[in-house]
Amino acid sequence: MADDSQTAGNAPVEPDDWRPVGIDISTPSIARVYDAVLGGKDNYPVDRAIAEASLAIVPEIGDVGRYNRAILGRGVRYMAEQGIRQFLDLGSGLPTVQNTHQVAQEHSPEARVVYVDKDPIVLAHGRALLAENDRTTVVTADLREPAEILNHPDVRALIDFDQPVGLMLVGVVHHLNDDEGPEQIVEAYKKALPPGSFLFLTHFCASSPDAVALEKALLTDLGSGRFRTIEEISAYFDGLELVAPGVVFLPQWQPEEPVEEPLTVGQKLMAGGIAKKPTA
Numbered sequence: 294m295a296d297d298s299q300t301a302g303n304a305p306v307e308p309d310d311w312r313p314v315g316i317d318i319s320t321p322s323i324a325r326v327y328d329a330v331l332g333g334k335d336n337y338p339v340d341r342a343i344a345e346a347s348l349a350i351v352p353e354i355g356d357v358g359r360y361n362r363a364i365l366g367r368g369v370r371y372m373a374e375q376g377i378r379q380f381l382d383l384g385s386g387l388p389t390v391q392n393t394h395q396v397a398q399e400h401s402p403e404a405r406v407v408y409v410d411k412d413p414i415v416l417a418h419g420r421a422l423l424a425e426n427d428r429t430t431v432v433t434a435d436l437r438e439p440a441e442i443l444n445h446p447d448v449r450a451l452i453d454f455d456q457p458v459g460l461m462l463v464g465v466v467h468h469l470n471d472d473e474g475p476e477q478i479v480e481a482y483k484k485a486l487p488p489g490s491f492l493f494l495t496h497f498c499a500s501s502p503d504a505v506a507l508e509k510a511l512l513t514d515l516g517s518g519r520f521r522t523i524e525e526i527s528a529y530f531d532g533l534e535l536v537a538p539g540v541v542f543l544p545q546w547q548p549e550e551p552v553e554e555p556l557t558v559g560q561k562l563m564a565g566g567i568a569k570k571p572t573a
């Protein structure tokens with residue numbers, strides 16, 4: 294986070310030159326690029342360059358981030374209404390508005406949330422937000438290692454895998470490249486879930502020529518950002534019971550207000566849904 298009160302000797306340090314300990318600001322970070330897209334302040338020039346390049350391809354990119362945060366809120370509320378009291382939010386990102394624990398605990402104060410993100414900046418910023426909340430924690434780990442995450446002592450301290458879990462992969466599986474085996478990774482988490490659990494997943498969708506152009510730019514500049522088809526995204530839910538209306542573009546998932554058709558390029562840039570692990 295920039296802080297223009299920092300100085301080195303007598304020379305004022307430009308906000309963008311401030312280098313927080315342990316945070317590499319010479320390489321773009323997915324969490325910080327997303328923060329820039331959402332209009333946050335926890336980002337650096339290297340991140341903003343990618344956000345701006347994305348904006349040049351899809352001018353609605355800021356709205357896309359907001360559609361994703363909005364479905365995150367609707368989805369967590371839905372799972373809470375179905376009785377879910379423990380949430381494992383993988384690739385949780387920097388704290389912003391409508392964070393999972395706020396939505397879940399607004400519904401049920403006893404709800405427990407474990408945030409997992411590979412980027413240490415998420416823990417750095419999450420600590421302050423969670424200092425007063427003993428039902429929520431942040432773990433710095435790579436979701437490509439399901440066994441490590443599922444057995445992590447901080448995960449086990451809050452999540453009881455004998456009770457239904459809300460497993461969240463919101464806006465993150467598209468950061469797994471094809472050669473990293475995203476299907477097998479998602480499958481490993483599904484297998485670990487007890488019956489009655491939910492999988493909540495949203496994903497970049499190859500829905501237009503602009504989406505394809507953005508995929509090319511992100512893969513080049515950020516190193517990840519696969520835009521998959523609705524069929525490919527739906528396959529992550531195989532073996533589970535999809536909640537209505539199924540896997541759809543984000544604004545179409547249980548909207549709170551009518552959605553005008555046809556959808557715009559931005560409204561179709563991501564798709565997702567929620568599904569339940571059968572109880573019998």
Ligand SMILES: C[S@@+](CC[C@H](N)C(=O)[O-])C[C@H]1O[C@@H](n2cnc3c(N)ncnc32)[C@H](O)[C@@H]1O
Binds near residue numbers: 365412
């Ligand atoms: C686009 S943000 C999404 C944040 C939040 N889930 C949302 O949808 O608003 C993706 C997050 O996933 C994290 N991430 C990407 N790959 C990851 C991995 N292999 N393991 C854990 N976190 C990862 C990034 O650091 C980033 O914070």
